[in-house]
Amino acid sequence: MITVSLVALSGLSLGACVSSMAYTSKVEAAYPPDGQQVAVNGHSVHVMTRGPEAAPVVLMIHGASANAREFTWTLAPRLEMDLRVLMVDRPGHGYSERFGGADTLAAQAAQMAGALELLAPGRKATVVGHSFGGAVALRLALDRPDLVSSLVLLAPVTHDWGDAEGGTAWYNSFAANPVFGPFFSQLAPIAGPAQMKNGISGVFAPAPTPPDYFENSGIGLFLRPPNFRANAQDMTQLKQELAEQSRRYGELAVPITVFSGSKDTVVSPKLHTARLKKQVPIELVILPDEGHMPHHGEGSAVAGAIRRLAFGRQTR
Template identity: 65%
Template sequence: MKRVIGAAFIAISVVGAGACVSSAAYTSRVEAANPGSDGQRLAINGHDVNVLTAGTAGPPVLMIHGASANAREFSWTLAPRLSGDYRVLMADRPGHGYSQRFEGADRLGAQAAQMAGVLDQLAPGEKAVIVGHSFGGAVALRLALDRPDRVKGLVLLAPVTHDWGGGGQAWYNGLSARPLVGPVFTQIVPTVGPQQVKAGITDVFSPAPVPDRYFEKSGIGLLFRPPAFRANAQDVRGLRAELAAQSPRYPELEVPIVVFSGSLDTVIKPNLHVGQLKKQVPVDLVILPNEGHMPHHAHGADVADAIRRLATDTESR
């Protein structure tokens, strides 16, 4: 029996070592294709935050990406529509893109604090329009709750706002988030993850078409670096509990809120999120027919117009 156990341990070790070498090679390739030097590193609360910027003058707009993504999600979609008149700040959430992960970074309050720090350093003394997509919508709401002094208005894109009551959790996120198994499991993710997600992207956009070269332009490959994949899994795994604690505070919000929601979104159920949010606080809801979970692509012009409207609005609720 000892020989069997020993042989099994050796086999697992060999496979694990091979996976580590493969994941290291993958990380090197994907970071070369999506270099961290494209962004600006800020030291916030003792941890680095990576920020992509566009535009040099005008009111600030901070954009917060969703799960499985990074700041590049906005760099070729919304930023070009706004950079002529606004300072667009696109931040990687902790552990995503090139922002540093830290203990407790899965908490919405911790992520909002990092986003607030971006504004404190790059737009001191100014209020910004905050744009949040999906998971980023939850962070944007928390930022408005915890630091209303930095927020002029919210534009939420298919936001996740409330505890949805269970389900919708992929098995690999649960496995990746585990303390002991997760670091080992995520070493094999680079070998299978990219091809799997390319097939799944269609479902995220459906019924809208997937933009040409979306995977490459948004730097989705950065997700499959083992630490980033684990960070994403931890975020998703803890989100329900975080939202259950956060959502009772929404009546505190005193900023204008615009929500873009796809009528055929299959990633989330809008009635469980924006439907509940509307019961707690006034919302300007834009329902998009024949749209899925990525409204800022096909409807980027409408989203940009909403951002401009909030940025120039002199009234507040």
Template identity: 65%
Template sequence: MITATALGLCALGTGACVTSAAYKNKIESQHPPIGAAVPVNGETVHVIQEGEAGPPVLMIHGASANAREFTWTLSPRLRDEHRIFMADRPGHGYSDRPDGAHDLGVQAEQMAGVLDTLAPGEKAVLVGHSFGGAVALRVALDRPELVKGLVLLAPVTHDWGGGGQAWYNSLAAPPVIGPMFSQLPPIVGPGQLAGGITSVFDPAPAPDAYSEKSAIGLLFRPRNFRANARDVKALEDQLAEQSKRYGELDLPITVFSGSGDTVISPKLHVGELKKQVPVDLVILPHEGHMPHHGEGGAVADAIRRLASE
């Protein structure tokens, strides 16, 4: 996403900060918040809500994304019969980022707080994509009284033995160099976006105007980029501990996994999850890491089924 040449831009100092500030203003004017700021634990969570009646469904996005990921994929299939809550994870989209938000437990607290506020006393179906799958699992572990079932989409569930980390996350995450380095993505990142989108959808084709519809450009704002990097860098250690608890889960879980997924290894994630807890696994031979796009109808059907049980 970011070339080595771009590191030379650090020398621009103030110039890079001015450019990133201009980018932030521009991208936020193109993609302003379209949901509500829900107070949770002294911070706010930006939640896009659709549907006025029916069982609640909370959708949690993955890394490098935001809640708009679901506004044109899954919500239109479900909003006539469910209340859909699409939440920006801490530090993503337009949600505040509490201290320690790289911890899956903190992320789960914020997502659970959305349900406490918007669907008090009810159980919801949780939908989690990729990193959001890890957060959905943690909500089910820490607040099982809130969760009726899980629908996980190409979920990250276990530590994977190291490696596979993008180098720029190592520079954006640390406390000293990170804030400075994170001024560079607004300059370089957008030009590298098309290739990244192709890779996450492969072998399926990327939908037309995916970046615009999902407001992916919000990622390159410095604070958002840094929050994403800190989440991703901490994830493996977090999952090494969290995965020890999966045997506690006592609820229906459906997983959609693209057999062509090159972002994560289904064998190392859902394959390991299946050893610990019963899973209704749907293998999609022509999909990659974004199964809710090409197979949105099947995913919506699974959500309806768990909501009605």
């Protein structure tokens, strides 16, 4: 009986691996790297660039379950005529290399800093962060204030959520597990695509989901097993990381604009943005009809805020 079970399990594992390899090959052919690979702290970082090289710099950091393509068709087209836009894949996402310790906000911010130093040497940037990317943007401003002139945070996760419900999806704890996580992650390409497409509307609600969002943002890259596992590790570490990082927010000394959808059910404005506002002065833009993706439905307003800060025009 044990032998039969082991054989069955081995067959299931092999089948999942073959399926995930086929999926990875197909999705990477559909969404190949669209930028350049730069070496930062001994690890490869994928950066997409747009706009005049000598223009003011904007660095964009994507959220969880995503990659830098998120910005290529939303914000970059609104900014690239007169701003230098750098869109960076976080470690283990898109086409940036994953490494030991990359699940810490400090390590991810260090990779963003290195990319900025290489591609815009001697210059400060307006740093834009969406969701998880907001936490990385804040850490970058804390650890490397010499590189950051201002922050624009989009539905940011900023604090630990205590005993409140939500925070991370159930599958993250399985995928991040050091023992069976690698196998569990092989299942992502099998069940993941349909589940993700069905769940996207909840991320945008009550705003409508843009047509072809899944395809335009290359979300399929997330379901490659190593990417899926890297995301799970990020998410399971995040609560503790934010508990420590949030104690430092009083150090922030740059202009900060925050866009918050009042109906965001992914990252609670009450648990995050409202608490940040108590610690540091921010320009808060509340969007009554938006959820977790304000840079889509309110892209013009977000781009306007980025441009204003990038060119040094402040409202306070």
